[in-house]
Amino acid sequence: MNIELLHSVSIRGRYFYGYCCLLSTIQKYTLEPIYKPLDKILKNFVETDQLDDWQGRVDEFMPSRILEVDFPLIHCVASTDKKSNGLIKYYSEQPFVVLNIIEELMWLGISNLYGGFDSKHTLPYIIQIVKYLEEENIDLPNEGILTIFPVSEDRGWGKRIDIDSLLIAYGYIV
Structure with missing residues (x-):
């Protein structure tokens, strides 16, 4: 992965x-x-301008808030007083790498919500996600995807997108 390319990519x-x-x-x-319900929250980040509302909802879905964990995730125990059984069940059935990616993705979204765009706030989270895939020998998505998200759009945030349309275009949804 060309990490330098990420500097020219919007949040x-x-x-x-x-x-x-x-x-x-x-x-x-x-x-x-x-x-x-988790997928809806995750997708909503790129589809909305109401990011303060998004943050309020995403806090309720963070693996670290649903499970009693050490992050990066090495050991976890479900905490039944935190969230619905469906989310606890879903998280409990996932390998740690999936939970770690979800956590990093949520922090990527939250990290630069307040204040002007600063690449250093979100860059560590996407780099960590890439490292997780490399450590697990999982093929990274095509870097060409990144070229449609220039950092020059909307003060570094990038334009809102219809995520499902892009996922279809790039073969993630058939």
Whole structure:
């Protein structure tokens, strides 16, 4: 992965790439699709301008808040008083790499919400997601995806996108 390329990619572009990394990991391990309420929250980041509302909802879905964990995830125990059984069940059935990617992806979205765009706030999260895939010998999504998300759009945030249309265009949804 050309890390330098990420400097020219908007926050929404980095997030979309991280989401594609999550899908690649799920495909590699032939896991069940992302739990629907979680998937809706994850996709909403690139589709909305109401990111303060998004943050309020995503906090309720973070693996670190649902499970009692050490991050990066090495050991976990479900905490039944935190969230619905469906989300706990979903998280409990995932390999640690999936939970780690979800956590990093959420922090990527949250990290630069308040204040002007600064690449250093989101870059570590997408780099860590890429490292997780490399460590697991999972093919990275095509870097060409990143070229449609220039950092020059919308003050570094990038334009809102219809994520499902892009996922179809890049073969993640058939």
